[in-house]
Amino acid sequence: MSAIEIATAVRAGEQSARSAVEGALRAIREGDGALHAFLLVTEESALERADALDAAIARGEDPGSLAGVPIALKDNLCTIGVPTTCSSQILAGWIPPYNATVVAKLTAAGAIAVGKTNLDEFAMGSSTENSAFGPTRNPWALDRVPGGSSGGSAAAVAAGFVPLAVGSDTGGSIRQPASLCGVVGVKPTYGLVSRYGLIAFASSLDQIGPFAVSVADAALLLEVLAGHDRLDSTSIDRPAPKLVESLEEGISGLRVGVIDDFLTDASTATRRAVGDAASALSAAGALVDHVAIPALLDGLASYYVIAPAEASSNLSRYDGVRYGLRVDADDVEQMNSKTRAAGFGAEVKRRIMLGTFALSAGYYDAYYAQAQRVRTLISEAFARAYSDFDVLIGPTTPGVAFRFGEKSDPLAMYLSDLYTIPSNLAGHPAMSVPFALGEDQLPVGVQILAPALREVVMFRVAAVLESAAPIGVGAPIGLPESVAR
């Protein structure tokens, strides 16, 4: 069932929140042994919350727009009283003393968190292979990665454990796993969703967003997540957009640009999917044309200076003093260095090293300041394209889900994010919609990119693509029997 169907039934008293939550918990129990989407399942508190919600409905109270909908949370979102690990040994055993704002908003809207999902350590990666607690498997093919870093959230939705999940996207960490797992994934405009309680990776890029089985469900979830929060100084002070009500308004006359530069290195089936998507939008009345924006491809190099630089600063807080792991030593500097060596995995260490290098004396201007100037060039290139087009489309990622161990070279892994990174650098919204089956019958997502705060138009395009998609969204065919619903 979709989130909208569950919420509608629960709100009408036709289904109890408890039965919806019990269904999700049963599916996780039966299927997650094969996938490892979840690091922790919060069965007891989920059932308590469901019972409380059912009691509130019985009293005639409004249970909220996501009443009784089971939801999974990426394990870099702080949950009060529930361990939050970022898939890192350095936070093993830590229990946050507060909730992320999005967690509080979901609770207020009646959604019921059933657990914390796996990720690449501190959201650094594109496959979940960097999790300290073992990778998540792709429900479409168990020998393939689910993408990352929000791979657990994507797999949990694709496997039908939950209709909704929350992730975070710094360079593609929602859209790339959504594409690889055949679900909808959205990175909202920077500042649209509060990041209070999201454990920071790269603060000028991080943004929280939804995973869902359908475009309408994603729209409903984003309406709940969005909105100003005085606890996040980067939060935009304007009302959350109304997305659901205008989903069906169509795209007649809308100007859509197909980004040619994103097609060169994409797989054959991926290129075909984008071509078919362009035809479908044209058939729906959009004015579709091709556009060259070569500056966007410089985003990868810019990102792999800026994101590690910000990460090296953000992760300096893991020093063995206030929370998490400590390895004892004779003096404080030794204690810091031994704690961080024992607590961080290889990719996190690499990024901290890269960022520290880029910020160090003698290299700052050549790398960090230059990457920031290139970031400006990317925003300017987008602005020129958006003077001719309302939205842009392209592939989400160059190919279908890859096999475990296939991208052991860090640079090869980084290239997975080539098409998703530019939107993070510019602070723009972008989303991935499952559109076709590609190589080895694995899902291919089409990415829709829009200017800042133009989510309403982006979602209307997504709704058209969803209805035209040759694969049925929300019905991931090809699920192995072991995890099939």
Added chain:
Amino acid sequence: MSETIGRDEVIYVAKLARLDLTEEETTLFAAQLSSVIDHVAALRRLDTTGVRPTSHPLELSNVLREDVVVPSLDRDVVLASAPATEDGKFKVPSILGEAP
């Protein structure tokens, strides 16, 4: 243009980053970081004359609030997460050596 980062530089950066790397990690990172830095060095070929750096995607100004006392996390709750505490404070190994 080829950029490389040697073992000595890895050791220096690791000290700045407070990472106690093993010999194997030092060798591995020298090779892997060289490969990534060689890739990102392509940035230096782009003409950015007169281009303003972007540090943040939004035009932000300071967010100020009224200077009034509001409840915050309880000290005991915060200290419960710490690896070591004493007398209501975080406890760490010695920062300064013995007096000469």
